[in-house]
Amino acid sequence: MMKLYGGPGSRARRCAWALTELGVEFEWISTNSLGGLKSDAYLAIYPLGKIPLLVDCDNKMSESLAINLYLARRFDNGLWPVTDAGRYQAEQWTLWAATEAEPSAIGLAAEQFFKDEASRRPDRATEHKEALAPRLKWLDGHLAGHNGFIVENKFTIADINVAGIFDYLPRCDLDLSAYPAFNAWLETCLARPAQSKMMENYTD
Ligand SMILES: N[C@@H](CCC(=O)N[C@@H](CS)C(=O)NCC(=O)O)C(=O)O
Incomplete structure:
Protein backbone atom coordinates (compact mmCIF):
# COMPACT_ATOMS: atom_id res chain seq x y z
CA MET A 1 0.00 0.00 0.00
CA MET A 2 1.21 3.51 -0.75
CA LYS A 3 2.46 5.52 2.20
CA LEU A 4 1.74 9.24 2.39
CA TYR A 5 4.03 11.10 4.78
CA GLY A 6 2.42 14.21 6.20
CA GLY A 7 -0.89 15.11 7.77
CA PRO A 8 -4.09 16.84 6.72
CA GLY A 9 -2.85 20.18 8.05
CA SER A 10 -0.11 20.16 5.40
CA ARG A 11 0.20 20.00 1.62
CA ALA A 12 -0.19 16.22 2.01
CA ARG A 13 -3.93 16.97 2.19
CA ARG A 14 -4.12 17.64 -1.55
CA CYS A 15 -2.42 14.30 -2.32
CA ALA A 16 -4.76 12.47 0.06
CA TRP A 17 -7.64 14.13 -1.76
CA ALA A 18 -6.38 12.95 -5.18
CA LEU A 19 -5.68 9.42 -3.90
CA THR A 20 -9.18 9.23 -2.46
CA GLU A 21 -10.86 10.59 -5.59
CA LEU A 22 -8.95 7.93 -7.55
CA GLY A 23 -9.94 5.14 -5.15
CA VAL A 24 -6.28 4.31 -4.36
CA GLU A 25 -5.70 2.89 -0.89
CA PHE A 26 -2.97 4.60 1.09
CA GLU A 27 -1.65 4.89 4.60
CA TRP A 28 -1.16 8.27 6.25
CA ILE A 29 2.16 8.41 8.09
CA SER A 30 2.63 11.24 10.50
CA THR A 31 6.20 12.48 10.67
CA ASN A 32 5.52 13.11 14.38
CA SER A 33 5.63 9.36 14.81
CA LEU A 34 9.24 9.50 13.51
CA GLY A 35 10.27 12.41 15.71
CA GLY A 36 9.41 15.24 13.33
CA LEU A 37 10.31 16.53 9.87
CA LYS A 38 13.96 17.12 10.69
CA SER A 39 14.47 13.94 12.70
CA ASP A 40 17.22 11.57 11.61
CA ALA A 41 14.56 8.96 10.96
CA TYR A 42 12.65 11.16 8.50
CA LEU A 43 15.77 12.74 6.93
CA ALA A 44 16.93 9.21 6.16
CA ILE A 45 13.74 8.79 4.13
CA TYR A 46 13.70 12.27 2.58
CA PRO A 47 16.82 14.38 3.12
CA LEU A 48 15.00 17.68 2.48
CA GLY A 49 12.79 16.97 5.50
CA LYS A 50 9.61 18.19 3.83
CA ILE A 51 6.12 16.83 3.36
CA PRO A 52 4.34 15.44 1.51
CA LEU A 53 6.28 12.43 0.38
CA LEU A 54 4.48 9.58 -1.32
CA VAL A 55 6.20 6.23 -1.20
CA ASP A 56 5.10 3.53 -3.60
CA CYS A 57 7.36 0.46 -3.22
CA ASP A 58 10.85 1.85 -4.03
CA ASN A 59 9.56 5.07 -5.57
CA LYS A 60 9.77 8.16 -3.40
CA MET A 61 7.80 11.07 -4.78
CA SER A 62 7.90 14.65 -3.62
CA GLU A 63 6.19 17.87 -4.77
CA SER A 64 2.50 17.60 -4.00
CA LEU A 65 1.17 18.86 -7.32
CA ALA A 66 3.54 16.72 -9.42
CA ILE A 67 2.50 13.71 -7.32
CA ASN A 68 -1.13 14.45 -8.17
CA LEU A 69 -0.45 14.71 -11.91
CA TYR A 70 1.38 11.37 -11.73
CA LEU A 71 -1.47 9.73 -9.79
CA ALA A 72 -4.11 11.00 -12.21
CA ARG A 73 -2.16 9.63 -15.18
CA ARG A 74 -1.43 6.30 -13.53
CA PHE A 75 -4.83 5.53 -11.99
CA ASP A 76 -6.90 7.43 -14.51
CA ASN A 77 -10.60 7.21 -13.70
CA GLY A 78 -11.54 10.32 -15.60
CA LEU A 79 -9.42 12.75 -13.62
CA TRP A 80 -6.72 12.86 -16.31
CA PRO A 81 -7.83 15.00 -19.25
CA VAL A 82 -8.57 13.17 -22.47
CA THR A 83 -7.12 15.49 -25.07
N1 LIG B 1 6.51 22.61 -3.10
C1 LIG B 1 6.40 21.62 -2.08
C2 LIG B 1 6.35 22.32 -0.74
C3 LIG B 1 6.51 21.34 0.42
C4 LIG B 1 6.50 22.06 1.75
O1 LIG B 1 7.11 23.15 1.91
N2 LIG B 1 5.82 21.47 2.74
C5 LIG B 1 5.79 22.05 4.05
C6 LIG B 1 4.59 21.55 4.82
S1 LIG B 1 3.07 21.96 4.04
C7 LIG B 1 7.03 21.61 4.79
O2 LIG B 1 7.44 20.48 4.68
N3 LIG B 1 7.61 22.51 5.58
C8 LIG B 1 8.73 22.22 6.40
C9 LIG B 1 9.97 22.93 5.96
O3 LIG B 1 9.91 23.69 4.98
O4 LIG B 1 11.00 22.73 6.60
C10 LIG B 1 5.15 20.76 -2.32
O5 LIG B 1 4.16 21.29 -2.87
O6 LIG B 1 5.14 19.57 -1.98
Missing part, protein backbone atom coordinates in the same frame (compact mmCIF):
# COMPACT_ATOMS: atom_id res chain seq x y z
CA ASP A 84 -3.55 16.71 -25.53
CA ALA A 85 -4.81 20.26 -25.14
CA GLY A 86 -6.61 19.32 -21.91
CA ARG A 87 -3.45 17.67 -20.55
CA TYR A 88 -1.40 20.73 -21.38
CA GLN A 89 -4.01 22.89 -19.64
CA ALA A 90 -3.95 20.68 -16.52
CA GLU A 91 -0.18 21.11 -16.35
CA GLN A 92 -0.37 24.80 -17.17
CA TRP A 93 -2.94 25.51 -14.44
CA THR A 94 -0.99 23.36 -11.98
CA LEU A 95 2.18 25.36 -12.58
CA TRP A 96 0.17 28.57 -12.41
CA ALA A 97 -1.23 27.48 -9.07
CA ALA A 98 2.20 26.63 -7.66
CA THR A 99 4.10 29.64 -8.92
CA GLU A 100 1.55 32.42 -9.35
CA ALA A 101 -1.12 31.76 -6.76
CA GLU A 102 0.18 29.62 -3.90
CA PRO A 103 2.67 32.15 -2.46
CA SER A 104 -0.09 34.72 -1.88
CA ALA A 105 -2.79 32.19 -0.94
CA ILE A 106 -0.62 30.54 1.73
CA GLY A 107 0.96 33.87 2.62
CA LEU A 108 -2.44 35.38 3.41
CA ALA A 109 -3.46 32.39 5.52
CA ALA A 110 -0.13 32.63 7.36
CA GLU A 111 -0.62 36.31 8.16
CA GLN A 112 -4.23 35.78 9.25
CA PHE A 113 -4.17 32.53 11.21
CA PHE A 114 -1.17 30.20 10.80
CA LYS A 115 1.32 32.44 12.55
CA ASP A 116 1.03 33.26 16.22
CA GLU A 117 -0.72 36.58 16.73
CA ALA A 118 2.39 38.50 17.78
CA SER A 119 4.22 37.80 14.53
CA ARG A 120 1.35 38.45 12.10
CA ARG A 121 1.93 41.34 9.69
CA PRO A 122 -1.24 43.12 8.49
CA ASP A 123 0.81 45.00 5.84
CA ARG A 124 1.90 41.68 4.36
CA ALA A 125 -1.69 40.39 4.47
CA THR A 126 -2.70 43.46 2.44
CA GLU A 127 0.07 42.78 -0.09
CA HIS A 128 -1.08 39.18 -0.47
CA LYS A 129 -4.69 40.31 -0.99
CA GLU A 130 -3.56 42.77 -3.66
CA ALA A 131 -1.54 40.06 -5.40
CA LEU A 132 -4.44 37.63 -5.26
CA ALA A 133 -7.08 39.99 -6.69
CA PRO A 134 -6.07 39.90 -10.41
CA ARG A 135 -5.30 36.19 -10.20
CA LEU A 136 -8.69 35.33 -8.69
CA LYS A 137 -10.37 37.55 -11.27
CA TRP A 138 -8.59 35.70 -14.06
CA LEU A 139 -9.51 32.27 -12.70
CA ASP A 140 -13.07 33.46 -12.06
CA GLY A 141 -13.42 34.53 -15.70
CA HIS A 142 -11.95 31.24 -16.90
CA LEU A 143 -14.36 29.17 -14.77
CA ALA A 144 -17.35 31.26 -15.85
CA GLY A 145 -16.50 30.47 -19.49
CA HIS A 146 -15.78 26.75 -18.98
CA ASN A 147 -18.85 25.29 -17.32
CA GLY A 148 -17.45 25.90 -13.85
CA PHE A 149 -14.42 23.61 -14.21
CA ILE A 150 -10.83 24.29 -15.14
CA VAL A 151 -10.29 21.82 -17.99
CA GLU A 152 -12.54 19.98 -20.44
CA ASN A 153 -15.75 21.23 -18.76
CA LYS A 154 -15.56 18.52 -16.07
CA PHE A 155 -13.91 17.78 -12.73
CA THR A 156 -10.27 16.75 -13.29
CA ILE A 157 -6.93 16.71 -11.54
CA ALA A 158 -6.57 20.36 -12.52
CA ASP A 159 -9.46 21.23 -10.17
CA ILE A 160 -7.85 19.25 -7.35
CA ASN A 161 -4.47 20.91 -7.83
CA VAL A 162 -5.80 24.43 -8.09
CA ALA A 163 -8.50 24.10 -5.39
CA GLY A 164 -5.88 22.36 -3.23
CA ILE A 165 -3.87 25.55 -3.04
CA PHE A 166 -6.91 27.75 -2.36
CA ASP A 167 -8.58 25.57 0.26
CA TYR A 168 -7.70 27.91 3.15
CA LEU A 169 -9.14 30.95 1.37
CA PRO A 170 -12.71 30.58 2.75
CA ARG A 171 -11.22 30.90 6.25
CA CYS A 172 -9.42 34.12 5.34
CA ASP A 173 -10.77 37.60 5.76
CA LEU A 174 -11.28 38.10 2.01
CA ASP A 175 -14.50 38.88 0.16
CA LEU A 176 -14.91 36.01 -2.30
CA SER A 177 -18.32 37.27 -3.48
CA ALA A 178 -16.38 39.45 -5.92
CA TYR A 179 -15.48 36.21 -7.74
CA PRO A 180 -18.79 34.33 -8.02
CA ALA A 181 -17.69 31.56 -10.41
CA PHE A 182 -14.52 30.98 -8.39
CA ASN A 183 -16.47 30.96 -5.14
CA ALA A 184 -19.05 28.46 -6.42
CA TRP A 185 -16.31 26.23 -7.89
CA LEU A 186 -14.28 26.23 -4.65
CA GLU A 187 -17.38 25.37 -2.62
CA THR A 188 -18.17 22.50 -5.00
CA CYS A 189 -14.61 21.16 -4.83
CA LEU A 190 -14.43 21.38 -1.05
CA ALA A 191 -17.83 19.68 -0.67
CA ARG A 192 -16.82 16.56 -2.60
CA PRO A 193 -17.27 13.33 -0.62
CA ALA A 194 -13.55 12.54 -0.96
CA GLN A 195 -12.79 15.55 1.24
CA SER A 196 -14.21 13.83 4.31
CA LYS A 197 -13.54 10.26 3.15
CA MET A 198 -9.79 10.95 2.98
CA MET A 199 -9.82 11.53 6.73
CA GLU A 200 -11.35 8.14 7.57
CA ASN A 201 -8.03 6.34 7.91
CA TYR A 202 -6.16 9.25 9.48
CA THR A 203 -5.05 8.69 13.07
CA ASP A 204 -2.68 11.04 14.85
Whole structure:
Protein backbone atom coordinates (compact mmCIF):
# COMPACT_ATOMS: atom_id res chain seq x y z
CA MET A 1 0.00 0.00 0.00
CA MET A 2 1.21 3.51 -0.75
CA LYS A 3 2.46 5.52 2.20
CA LEU A 4 1.74 9.24 2.39
CA TYR A 5 4.03 11.10 4.78
CA GLY A 6 2.42 14.21 6.20
CA GLY A 7 -0.89 15.11 7.77
CA PRO A 8 -4.09 16.84 6.72
CA GLY A 9 -2.85 20.18 8.05
CA SER A 10 -0.11 20.16 5.40
CA ARG A 11 0.20 20.00 1.62
CA ALA A 12 -0.19 16.22 2.01
CA ARG A 13 -3.93 16.97 2.19
CA ARG A 14 -4.12 17.64 -1.55
CA CYS A 15 -2.42 14.30 -2.32
CA ALA A 16 -4.76 12.47 0.06
CA TRP A 17 -7.64 14.13 -1.76
CA ALA A 18 -6.38 12.95 -5.18
CA LEU A 19 -5.68 9.42 -3.90
CA THR A 20 -9.18 9.23 -2.46
CA GLU A 21 -10.86 10.59 -5.59
CA LEU A 22 -8.95 7.93 -7.55
CA GLY A 23 -9.94 5.14 -5.15
CA VAL A 24 -6.28 4.31 -4.36
CA GLU A 25 -5.70 2.89 -0.89
CA PHE A 26 -2.97 4.60 1.09
CA GLU A 27 -1.65 4.89 4.60
CA TRP A 28 -1.16 8.27 6.25
CA ILE A 29 2.16 8.41 8.09
CA SER A 30 2.63 11.24 10.50
CA THR A 31 6.20 12.48 10.67
CA ASN A 32 5.52 13.11 14.38
CA SER A 33 5.63 9.36 14.81
CA LEU A 34 9.24 9.50 13.51
CA GLY A 35 10.27 12.41 15.71
CA GLY A 36 9.41 15.24 13.33
CA LEU A 37 10.31 16.53 9.87
CA LYS A 38 13.96 17.12 10.69
CA SER A 39 14.47 13.94 12.70
CA ASP A 40 17.22 11.57 11.61
CA ALA A 41 14.56 8.96 10.96
CA TYR A 42 12.65 11.16 8.50
CA LEU A 43 15.77 12.74 6.93
CA ALA A 44 16.93 9.21 6.16
CA ILE A 45 13.74 8.79 4.13
CA TYR A 46 13.70 12.27 2.58
CA PRO A 47 16.82 14.38 3.12
CA LEU A 48 15.00 17.68 2.48
CA GLY A 49 12.79 16.97 5.50
CA LYS A 50 9.61 18.19 3.83
CA ILE A 51 6.12 16.83 3.36
CA PRO A 52 4.34 15.44 1.51
CA LEU A 53 6.28 12.43 0.38
CA LEU A 54 4.48 9.58 -1.32
CA VAL A 55 6.20 6.23 -1.20
CA ASP A 56 5.10 3.53 -3.60
CA CYS A 57 7.36 0.46 -3.22
CA ASP A 58 10.85 1.85 -4.03
CA ASN A 59 9.56 5.07 -5.57
CA LYS A 60 9.77 8.16 -3.40
CA MET A 61 7.80 11.07 -4.78
CA SER A 62 7.90 14.65 -3.62
CA GLU A 63 6.19 17.87 -4.77
CA SER A 64 2.50 17.60 -4.00
CA LEU A 65 1.17 18.86 -7.32
CA ALA A 66 3.54 16.72 -9.42
CA ILE A 67 2.50 13.71 -7.32
CA ASN A 68 -1.13 14.45 -8.17
CA LEU A 69 -0.45 14.71 -11.91
CA TYR A 70 1.38 11.37 -11.73
CA LEU A 71 -1.47 9.73 -9.79
CA ALA A 72 -4.11 11.00 -12.21
CA ARG A 73 -2.16 9.63 -15.18
CA ARG A 74 -1.43 6.30 -13.53
CA PHE A 75 -4.83 5.53 -11.99
CA ASP A 76 -6.90 7.43 -14.51
CA ASN A 77 -10.60 7.21 -13.70
CA GLY A 78 -11.54 10.32 -15.60
CA LEU A 79 -9.42 12.75 -13.62
CA TRP A 80 -6.72 12.86 -16.31
CA PRO A 81 -7.83 15.00 -19.25
CA VAL A 82 -8.57 13.17 -22.47
CA THR A 83 -7.12 15.49 -25.07
CA ASP A 84 -3.55 16.71 -25.53
CA ALA A 85 -4.81 20.26 -25.14
CA GLY A 86 -6.61 19.32 -21.91
CA ARG A 87 -3.45 17.67 -20.55
CA TYR A 88 -1.40 20.73 -21.38
CA GLN A 89 -4.01 22.89 -19.64
CA ALA A 90 -3.95 20.68 -16.52
CA GLU A 91 -0.18 21.11 -16.35
CA GLN A 92 -0.37 24.80 -17.17
CA TRP A 93 -2.94 25.51 -14.44
CA THR A 94 -0.99 23.36 -11.98
CA LEU A 95 2.18 25.36 -12.58
CA TRP A 96 0.17 28.57 -12.41
CA ALA A 97 -1.23 27.48 -9.07
CA ALA A 98 2.20 26.63 -7.66
CA THR A 99 4.10 29.64 -8.92
CA GLU A 100 1.55 32.42 -9.35
CA ALA A 101 -1.12 31.76 -6.76
CA GLU A 102 0.18 29.62 -3.90
CA PRO A 103 2.67 32.15 -2.46
CA SER A 104 -0.09 34.72 -1.88
CA ALA A 105 -2.79 32.19 -0.94
CA ILE A 106 -0.62 30.54 1.73
CA GLY A 107 0.96 33.87 2.62
CA LEU A 108 -2.44 35.38 3.41
CA ALA A 109 -3.46 32.39 5.52
CA ALA A 110 -0.13 32.63 7.36
CA GLU A 111 -0.62 36.31 8.16
CA GLN A 112 -4.23 35.78 9.25
CA PHE A 113 -4.17 32.53 11.21
CA PHE A 114 -1.17 30.20 10.80
CA LYS A 115 1.32 32.44 12.55
CA ASP A 116 1.03 33.26 16.22
CA GLU A 117 -0.72 36.58 16.73
CA ALA A 118 2.39 38.50 17.78
CA SER A 119 4.22 37.80 14.53
CA ARG A 120 1.35 38.45 12.10
CA ARG A 121 1.93 41.34 9.69
CA PRO A 122 -1.24 43.12 8.49
CA ASP A 123 0.81 45.00 5.84
CA ARG A 124 1.90 41.68 4.36
CA ALA A 125 -1.69 40.39 4.47
CA THR A 126 -2.70 43.46 2.44
CA GLU A 127 0.07 42.78 -0.09
CA HIS A 128 -1.08 39.18 -0.47
CA LYS A 129 -4.69 40.31 -0.99
CA GLU A 130 -3.56 42.77 -3.66
CA ALA A 131 -1.54 40.06 -5.40
CA LEU A 132 -4.44 37.63 -5.26
CA ALA A 133 -7.08 39.99 -6.69
CA PRO A 134 -6.07 39.90 -10.41
CA ARG A 135 -5.30 36.19 -10.20
CA LEU A 136 -8.69 35.33 -8.69
CA LYS A 137 -10.37 37.55 -11.27
CA TRP A 138 -8.59 35.70 -14.06
CA LEU A 139 -9.51 32.27 -12.70
CA ASP A 140 -13.07 33.46 -12.06
CA GLY A 141 -13.42 34.53 -15.70
CA HIS A 142 -11.95 31.24 -16.90
CA LEU A 143 -14.36 29.17 -14.77
CA ALA A 144 -17.35 31.26 -15.85
CA GLY A 145 -16.50 30.47 -19.49
CA HIS A 146 -15.78 26.75 -18.98
CA ASN A 147 -18.85 25.29 -17.32
CA GLY A 148 -17.45 25.90 -13.85
CA PHE A 149 -14.42 23.61 -14.21
CA ILE A 150 -10.83 24.29 -15.14
CA VAL A 151 -10.29 21.82 -17.99
CA GLU A 152 -12.54 19.98 -20.44
CA ASN A 153 -15.75 21.23 -18.76
CA LYS A 154 -15.56 18.52 -16.07
CA PHE A 155 -13.91 17.78 -12.73
CA THR A 156 -10.27 16.75 -13.29
CA ILE A 157 -6.93 16.71 -11.54
CA ALA A 158 -6.57 20.36 -12.52
CA ASP A 159 -9.46 21.23 -10.17
CA ILE A 160 -7.85 19.25 -7.35
CA ASN A 161 -4.47 20.91 -7.83
CA VAL A 162 -5.80 24.43 -8.09
CA ALA A 163 -8.50 24.10 -5.39
CA GLY A 164 -5.88 22.36 -3.23
CA ILE A 165 -3.87 25.55 -3.04
CA PHE A 166 -6.91 27.75 -2.36
CA ASP A 167 -8.58 25.57 0.26
CA TYR A 168 -7.70 27.91 3.15
CA LEU A 169 -9.14 30.95 1.37
CA PRO A 170 -12.71 30.58 2.75
CA ARG A 171 -11.22 30.90 6.25
CA CYS A 172 -9.42 34.12 5.34
CA ASP A 173 -10.77 37.60 5.76
CA LEU A 174 -11.28 38.10 2.01
CA ASP A 175 -14.50 38.88 0.16
CA LEU A 176 -14.91 36.01 -2.30
CA SER A 177 -18.32 37.27 -3.48
CA ALA A 178 -16.38 39.45 -5.92
CA TYR A 179 -15.48 36.21 -7.74
CA PRO A 180 -18.79 34.33 -8.02
CA ALA A 181 -17.69 31.56 -10.41
CA PHE A 182 -14.52 30.98 -8.39
CA ASN A 183 -16.47 30.96 -5.14
CA ALA A 184 -19.05 28.46 -6.42
CA TRP A 185 -16.31 26.23 -7.89
CA LEU A 186 -14.28 26.23 -4.65
CA GLU A 187 -17.38 25.37 -2.62
CA THR A 188 -18.17 22.50 -5.00
CA CYS A 189 -14.61 21.16 -4.83
CA LEU A 190 -14.43 21.38 -1.05
CA ALA A 191 -17.83 19.68 -0.67
CA ARG A 192 -16.82 16.56 -2.60
CA PRO A 193 -17.27 13.33 -0.62
CA ALA A 194 -13.55 12.54 -0.96
CA GLN A 195 -12.79 15.55 1.24
CA SER A 196 -14.21 13.83 4.31
CA LYS A 197 -13.54 10.26 3.15
CA MET A 198 -9.79 10.95 2.98
CA MET A 199 -9.82 11.53 6.73
CA GLU A 200 -11.35 8.14 7.57
CA ASN A 201 -8.03 6.34 7.91
CA TYR A 202 -6.16 9.25 9.48
CA THR A 203 -5.05 8.69 13.07
CA ASP A 204 -2.68 11.04 14.85
N1 LIG B 1 6.51 22.61 -3.10
C1 LIG B 1 6.40 21.62 -2.08
C2 LIG B 1 6.35 22.32 -0.74
C3 LIG B 1 6.51 21.34 0.42
C4 LIG B 1 6.50 22.06 1.75
O1 LIG B 1 7.11 23.15 1.91
N2 LIG B 1 5.82 21.47 2.74
C5 LIG B 1 5.79 22.05 4.05
C6 LIG B 1 4.59 21.55 4.82
S1 LIG B 1 3.07 21.96 4.04
C7 LIG B 1 7.03 21.61 4.79
O2 LIG B 1 7.44 20.48 4.68
N3 LIG B 1 7.61 22.51 5.58
C8 LIG B 1 8.73 22.22 6.40
C9 LIG B 1 9.97 22.93 5.96
O3 LIG B 1 9.91 23.69 4.98
O4 LIG B 1 11.00 22.73 6.60
C10 LIG B 1 5.15 20.76 -2.32
O5 LIG B 1 4.16 21.29 -2.87
O6 LIG B 1 5.14 19.57 -1.98
